[in-house]
Amino acid sequence: MKWLRNFMYGRYGVDQFGNFLFVTYIIMAILSLFFPILSFICYALIIYTLFRMLSKQYYKRRAENDWYLQKTEGIRKFLKRQQNKWKYRKTHKYLKCPHCHQYLRVPKGKGEITITCPSCHQQFDKTT
Ligand SMILES: [Zn+2]
Numbered sequence: 323m324k325w326l327r328n329f330m331y332g333r334y335g336v337d338q339f340g341n342f343l344f345v346t347y348i349i350m351a352i353l354s355l356f357f358p359i360l361s362f363i364c365y366a367l368i369i370y371t372l373f374r375m376l377s378k379q380y381y382k383r384r385a386e387n388d389w390y391l392q393k394t395e396g397i398r399k400f401l402k403r404q405q406n407k408w409k410y411r412k413t414h415k416y417l418k419c420p421h422c423h424q425y426l427r428v429p430k431g432k433g434e435i436t437i438t439c440p441s442c443h444q445q446f447d448k449t450t
Pocket residue numbers: 419420421422423424439440441442443444
């Protein structure tokens with residue numbers, strides 16, 4: 323595997339945007355079984371994904387990844403929150419601060435409690 327290590331030396335490799343492109347490629351590849359016209363997009367995707375992995379222009383690839391992360395920040399936060407909601411569903415409740423709309427996690431089953439928002443320091447009552 324030495325040749326592979328030498329070959330990959332100084333190359334960009336995989337980042338979040340690369341993972342996203344690869345997953346999109348897999349989905350498109352499956353869809354193209356039913357819609358052959360999509361195979362063009364598949365080729366383009368896999369070529370671009372490989373090009374980014376093997377690229378030696380760190381700066382440009384990093385900028386693309388930053389752009390991707392910035393564009394998907396909302397959806398990634400949303401998905402993370404859904405994941406946590408599910409994970410802590412037995413012990414915690416998620417609610418929004420009525421003043422600043424910050425998401426808060428509070429313990430479940432404590433009855434009526436007064437919550438102090440850590441973000442805007444406003445207080446409000448809620449039954450959990
Ligand atoms: Zn608040």
